[in-house]
Amino acid sequence: MTQPQRRDPDRLLPADPQIRAVARDLYALVSDAPIVSPHGHVPASWLATDTPFTDPVDLLVRHDHYVTRLLHADGVDLADFRALAAADPRAAWRVFAARTHLFAGTASGYWLDETLTGVLGVDAPLDAATADAAYDTIAARLAEPAFRPRALFRRFGIEFLATTDDPLDDLADHDAVRAADLGGRVAPTFRPDRYLDPDAAGFADNVHRLLAATGSPATFAGYLAALEERRRHFIAHGAVSADHGVEEAYTADLEPDEAERLFELVLAGTADAAERREFRGHMLVQMARMSVEDGLVMTLHAGVLRNHSTATLAALGPDTGHDIPVRTDFTRGLRPLLERYGLASGFHLVLFTVDETVFSRELAPLAGFYPSVFIGAPWWFLDAPDAIARFRSSVTETAGFSRGSGFIDDTRAFLSIPARHDTARRADAAFLARLVAEGRVTMAQAERIIGELVADQPKRVFKL
Structure with missing residues (x-):
């Protein structure tokens, strides 16, 4: 049985225990501070229309070239993947989930883990075996008013x-x-x-x-x-x-x-x-x-x-x-x-x-x-x-x-x-x-x- 993910509260902090203690205190001062984001590419239309996100692939994979570039490097034909995502997003999600090991140690892998666990409430590490369960969890979240763009904007403290x-x-x-x-x-x-x-x-x-x-x-x-x-x-x-x-x-x-x-x-x-x-x-x-x-x-x-x-x-x-x-x-x-x-x-x-x-x-x-x-x-x-x-x-x-x-x-x-x-x-x-x-x-x-x-x-x- 796959065990639920638990985020380490000291993740990314120094391994040395004395320095980690100092870092922990410093991080605590700003951990909940509002987000100031003076340069980004989130479309204003998302917040203007407050339209729900469509599916897990469109939300997390298809438009993120940090992610798609490594899929391509592993031999995934991106044109085929794009067509599959439009026709059967669950099948495209399985293609992605089977390759999440590719992102171990990368910034993309870390952000995906943080998003899946911290925002979307996916309990188990994503892989081929958990793909469908994760898809269902995320799809259910996206149907909730709390996961519309404006609600997330407020939740994120931007x-x-x-x-x-x-x-x-x-x-x-x-x-x-x-x-x-x-x-x-x-x-x-x-x-x-x-x-x-x-x-x-x-x-x-x-x-x-x-x-x-x-x-x-x-x-x-x-x-x-x-x-x-x-x-x-x-x-x-x-x-x-x-x-x-x-x-x-x-x-x-x-x-x-x-x-x-x-x-x-x-x-x-x-x-x-x-x-x-x-x-x-x-x-x-x-x-x-x-x-x-x-x-x-x-x-x-x-x-x-x-x-x-x-x-x-x-x-x-x-x-x-x-x-x-x-x-x-x-x-x-x-x-x-x-x-x-x-x-x-x-x-x-x-x-x-x-x-x-x-x-x-x-x-x-x-x-x-x-x-x-x-x-x-x-x-x-x-x-x-x-x-x-x-x-x-x-x-x-x-x-x-x-x-x-x-x-x-x-x-x-x-x-x-x-x-x-x-x-x-x-x-x-x-x-x-x-x-x-x-x-x-x-x-x-x-x-x-x-x-x-x-x-x-x-x-x-x-x-x-």
């Missing part, structure tokens, strides 16, 4: 949640969420990549749609004015930040005539690779200028080669598990932007990377000098317990604790939000406990720091 939205979105869903009075704030985030990057699919068509929607002329000045107008629309709906996802952290500060020339070339589709790179780099500088002027926090997620598998992109589309990290260069790449705006009053630039080598070499020194620069929390492949510990070790000795963003869950897996924030709180408690044990900070300092990391830090960085 104080602030940012979504990620297209610049031309009318944000009607956000109006509906605000009217619902969830007890916490939900804000849009301006994400203009497809309108800034000449290599993005449909770039020219997107720009023409932007110009038409704002009644702007097809000039560089008109293009900038159109982006500024849409930013104002987002700010009026509560936005606090603009997010930019780029492969390369490259910026270029161009003269107006050169910027106009490149705009004409990229819009016509005749710019070469070097010209497209210059335009893309200049638009990051323009986005920084706009942030200086309108106050939106600028976040930059750099260092990912999107859609590495052409065949998978053609079959399944983007965001299906084949985005792969690359090396990044922030020091040289961002210098033009920082030369222009790095010392500007009120400008906040939060830098995220999946290249661990730059934490101590580039991000900590940059944030340790420029008042505008903050170090983004470990992101994507790095938002796991050991990686968070490496991050803290890499940046703290140079930049301290105050120059970080606070934890960012960056997820569309709604039910995993509490687990992800809890992971960060436990990892930070473990790190601080070691510093206390080594006499590097006092217990009073550690107590203050862990509270700031959970609440004050993200609120300050994101101007909440």
Whole structure:
């Protein structure tokens, strides 16, 4: 008989009993603190319509590329899996459940366990033998009013949640969420990549749609004015930040005539690779200028080669598990932007990377000098317990604790939000406990720091 799962109350805390005792006390100070989530991908429509989640596969597997990428690596054809999930979600769940051993030791496995046990009340470890029982338990939960999106939002204790939205979105869903009075704030985030990057699919068509929607002329000045107008629309709906996802952290500060020339070339589709790179780099500088002027926090997620598998992109589309990290260069790449705006009053630039080598070499020194620069929390492949510990070790000795963003869950897996924030709180408690044990900070300092990391830090960085 399979025994019920029991979550270890000291999970992720240090093995050494003396340090663990300190970590336990620190964690207790923030374990029940409200969640502040200034960057994520939960669709506002979920909270606007409060539609029940459909089935366990759609809820936990199909849209989570952390999960599907390892299924694919094990030989699961994702197109077949997607078709099976639509036709027979229980059968697709069995395919997933039979492979849960693949996730042992991964952050995904930990979050799944936390979600299954802590949120959904699944008593036994998930595997092929328990698949049907777990499916039935979860399906029954999803039929309960307490497991609708709005009820879960309240249950999770979310104080602030940012979504990620297209610049031309009318944000009607956000109006509906605000009217619902969830007890916490939900804000849009301006994400203009497809309108800034000449290599993005449909770039020219997107720009023409932007110009038409704002009644702007097809000039560089008109293009900038159109982006500024849409930013104002987002700010009026509560936005606090603009997010930019780029492969390369490259910026270029161009003269107006050169910027106009490149705009004409990229819009016509005749710019070469070097010209497209210059335009893309200049638009990051323009986005920084706009942030200086309108106050939106600028976040930059750099260092990912999107859609590495052409065949998978053609079959399944983007965001299906084949985005792969690359090396990044922030020091040289961002210098033009920082030369222009790095010392500007009120400008906040939060830098995220999946290249661990730059934490101590580039991000900590940059944030340790420029008042505008903050170090983004470990992101994507790095938002796991050991990686968070490496991050803290890499940046703290140079930049301290105050120059970080606070934890960012960056997820569309709604039910995993509490687990992800809890992971960060436990990892930070473990790190601080070691510093206390080594006499590097006092217990009073550690107590203050862990509270700031959970609440004050993200609120300050994101101007909440």
